[in-house]
């Protein structure tokens with residue numbers, strides 16, 4: 533569990549087991565919500581209230597985000613990694629992966645290909661390789677890309693507060709760091725070696741980035757590693773904590789879910805689309821002001837639905853291999869992805885689907901240069 537929570541996992545599970553329809557109704561009737569409301573709205577009993585939750589979430593979403601959906605693209609700059617995450621094909625022990633770190637020219641080529649699709653927000657992603665992806669290198673990448681994009685986000689190895697200060701100066705303003713699981717024992721099992729095996733250093737990543745000036749702090753657990761309800765309780769507690777400690781920043785939620793594929797990692801606690809729907813609606817109701825993104829791992833139909841009720845942000849035309857937008861095509865090389873993309877639509881098809889929902893595509897919703 534999130535370590536500052538006063539409750540053990542057994543107590544949280546016991547609470548969940550005793551949530552009644554009246555408790556769900558009472559949470560739905562409130563205007564301001566607390567941690568217990570999140571538990572009520574993600575309980576088994578809440579399933580019977582999906583239509584009411586959908587309506588409440590839709591109104592909350594419209595109040596803070598109107599009829600807009602902001603879009604972004606991830607840019608994988610490298611996939612060498614010294615970690616041993618049991619669920620990831622980029623782990624150091626995995627032999628089958630083609631490893632590559634893009635040069636500055638290749639990164640520029642990739643970025644230009646993304647920019648041509650209209651996208652103005654870029655998420656820089658890399659494996660953890662301290663010899664390659666140093667703060668200096670990431671800062672150099674940031675300085676180059678900030679001339680091309682209004683918004684730069686990072687999803688790379690956790691850094692020190694000082695490191696984040698340098699990266700913020702270089703142009704990055706948002707950060708995503710999945711805790712994977714808030715259960716320290718399960719965490720240790722899934723991350724047996726490498727710097728990522730340090731649960732605490734990862735857990736306080738958003739806090740360090742927030743103190744360094746980052747204005748958006750992305751949090752998540754990996755759906756499938758552990759029973760999802762206690763993870764939701766921890767994620768909510770983590771978010772409430774960050775909202776207090778880093779009040780100038782916005783928390784962003786993501787719900788990355790393992791969708792089992794043949795030959796891939798088989799999650800021990802698979803999460804259904806219905807469960808995912810419930811938790812996204814609940815988080816939108818309890819945290820109406822927070823950002824929420826929907827993963828490219830999800831099917832187009834679910835993504836197009838959930839951006840109307842809960843999520844305010846989605847990727848479009850994602851490639852999750854270094855060089856996937858332009859470099860590999862130039863080289864006639866195959867694309868080897870980190871995880872299976874379920875939504876493989878081209879960016880224009882995603883924009884068209886958003887518009888068909890009566891929503892507006894937002895390419896740029898922030899620019900610190902103004």
Ligand code: SF4
Pocket residue numbers: 613614615616617620621622623624658659660728
């Ligand atoms: S999940 Fe990230 S840190 Fe872990 S092996 Fe994959 S790329 Fe490396």
